[in-house]
Amino acid sequence: MIAFPDFVTILLTAVAAAVVVAAAAGIALRFARHRSMLLRLLIVVGATVVSIAGATIAIAAQMYISEHDLVVLCWVIGAAAVVSLIVAAVVGVGITRSSIRLRSTARAIGEGQIVLPEDYAGLEFAALAQELAETSQRLARSREEVTTLDQSRRRLVAGISHDLRTPLAALRAMAESLEDGVAEEPARYHRQIRLQAETLASMVDDLFELSKIQSGTLSLTMEPVSLFDLVSDTVADLHPVAASRSITLTESRTGNLTLFGDARELSRAIGNLLMNAIEHSPANSEILISARETEDEHVALSVVDAGGGIPEEDLGKIFDAGWRGTPSRTRSPTFDMSAGAGLGLAIVAGIVEAHSGGVTVRNVPGGCRFDVTLPRYGARAA
Numbered sequence: 278m279i280a281f282p283d284f285v286t287i288l289l290t291a292v293a294a295a296v297v298v299a300a301a302a303g304i305a306l307r308f309a310r311h312r313s314m315l316l317r318l319l320i321v322v323g324a325t326v327v328s329i330a331g332a333t334i335a336i337a338a339q340m341y342i343s344e345h346d347l348v349v350l351c352w353v354i355g356a357a358a359v360v361s362l363i364v365a366a367v368v369g370v371g372i373t374r375s376s377i378r379l380r381s382t383a384r385a386i387g388e389g390q391i392v393l394p395e396d397y398a399g400l401e402f403a404a405l406a407q408e409l410a411e412t413s414q415r416l417a418r419s420r421e422e423v424t425t426l427d428q429s430r431r432r433l434v435a436g437i438s439h440d441l442r443t444p445l446a447a448l449r450a451m452a453e454s455l456e457d458g459v460a461e462e463p464a465r466y467h468r469q470i471r472l473q474a475e476t477l478a479s480m481v482d483d484l485f486e487l488s489k490i491q492s493g494t495l496s497l498t499m500e501p502v503s504l505f506d507l508v509s510d511t512v513a514d515l516h517p518v519a520a521s522r523s524i525t526l527t528e529s530r531t532g533n534l535t536l537f538g539d540a541r542e543l544s545r546a547i548g549n550l551l552m553n554a555i556e557h558s559p560a561n562s563e564i565l566i567s568a569r570e571t572e573d574e575h576v577a578l579s580v581v582d583a584g585g586g587i588p589e590e591d592l593g594k595i596f597d598a599g600w601r602g603t604p605s606r607t608r609s610p611t612f613d614m615s616a617g618a619g620l621g622l623a624i625v626a627g628i629v630e631a632h633s634g635g636v637t638v639r640n641v642p643g644g645c646r647f648d649v650t651l652p653r654y655g656a657r658a659a
Contacts, residue, residue, distance in 0.1 A: 287336050294332035298324050314376060315369035322365035326358040375402045382406065386413045389420065425597075433598045433620075441480065444473040483620040486545070487598055490627030497539040497631060501654050504534040504543075504568050504576050511547045512566065519555050525563045526551070532570025535654040538632045543651075546628040549621040550580045550647055557584030558644070570653065575634075578649040586640040595638055598623040625649075 302324035309316050337350055375397050382392050386409060394410040397403045451470050454460040489495040512526050519526050536543075554564045562583035571577050587595060598620055629636045634651035 286339065290335050290339070291332040294335060295328045298328040298331060313373060315366070315373050318365055318369040318372070319362065322361055326361050330354040330358060371398055375399065379405060379409070382409050386416065389416075391417050429597045437480065437484065441477070444476045448473050480620075483624060486624050487620050487627065490624065490631070491598075495542070495627070495631050497542060499537055499539060501535055502538050502540045502543060504536055504578060504651075505530045507540065507544050507547055508566060508568050508578065511544055511551055515548065515551050515555065518552075519564070522555065522558075523560045524555055524558055526566060527563055528566040528568070530568040532576075533653065534568050534570060534576050536576050536632075536651045537654045538651065542628045543632070546625045546649070547578065549625045550578075550649070553621055554580050554582035554584070554647075558582045559584075571650065574653050575650045576653050577651075579646060581641060581644060581646045583644040585643070586645050587638070589640070592638055592640075596622050596626040596636070 302320055305320050305324075306317060309320060333354060334347075334351060337347055378395070378397075379402065382395075385392050390413065392410050392413045394407045397406050448470060451460070451466045451473075455463060455466055460466045486495075508528055508530070512528055516526060551564070551566065558564055564583070565579070565581040567579045567581075569577050569579075626636050629649055629651065632651055634649060636647065636649045638645055638647050640646075
């Protein structure tokens with residue numbers, strides 16, 4: 278049993294040696310804070326070895342052991358210290374190599390490359406490599422989305438610039454004719470000017486609506502709404518337009534069609550769908566509009582036209598702002614109005630998504646079918 282005074286002496290000697298060595302190591306680490314991880318690791322391991330060796334030798338000297346035993350102890354401690362430093366150097370080299378590999382991976386990500394997770398020694402390095410690989414994939418997807426949005430923006434700007442020039446040119450020509458007194462039928466010119474002004478106002482309104490949707494600032498006044506009433510009112514409003522093209526609008530409904538939404542915005546979406554169908558359907562054709570309750574607590578609206586269908590490769594683009602399809606599905610000037618800029622279906626998709634719903638399109642014999650699904654009011658309230 279160690280006597281208490283001897284225990285206190287041993288403890289104080291060990292603490293004193295540890296404090297002195299730790300202070301020296303702290304100063305060394307401060308000067309080496311911008312150096313390699315290998316050097317800092319060697320300083321820490323060396324400080325540990327020196328602290329233990331110093332305390333052991335100091336205590337052994339106080340125990341008055343023989344000079345031979347003291348020399349043997351020093352050799353043992355020295356050999357252990359050398360081995361410890363070698364092991365620390367090997368571990369440090371491995372850490373340095375892993376750091377270099379991770380730096381190269383980060384540089385590759387910065388250059389736009391997609392990296393794969395690699396095998397690293399150490400849980401932390403392996404987790405970091407996995408996170409970098411996932412980050413590179415997320416960045417790649419983000420770059421693809423940005424590229425798609427930029428292409429969509431370019432199409433939109435080009436389309437709207439072209440479509441705005443058409444009514445503006447017509448307005449200028451008719452105004453000049455009226456100003457010069459060469460218009461043979463001023464009343465008809467006045468009517469055309471009003472129609473072209475309405476076309477411009479409609480385009481500006483569509484652009485404003487789309488900007489609110491894309492910026493997330495679309496404000497909805499939510500209340501219980503009957504889908505049947507919305508469809509019936511919209512069909513009634515567009516019946517004269519369809520009749521002028523000898524197009525028949527046929528509607529049907531089944532089930533509880535009450536949903537929770539903004540009546541004004543939903544009417545706009547339904548109107549855009551029906552107008553799109555009317556403009557793309559040939560004369561003497563029929564457009565089917567059906568509203569029904571689905572089995573998954575939703576209400577659904579389907580619009581089936583006879584516009585000849587859409588190429589399969591274009592189905593995924595039809596709801597992009599400014600997208601224009603093949604000639605058979607590209608809007609043509611009708612009803613004394615210009616062709617528009619391809620914003621109607623993009624607005625439909627934005628309004629439906631804002632109501633936690635979805636819209637899809639697929640080809641059917643002779644045309645295509647748009648399906649809109651929205652949460653039913655009873656299900657949402659529950």
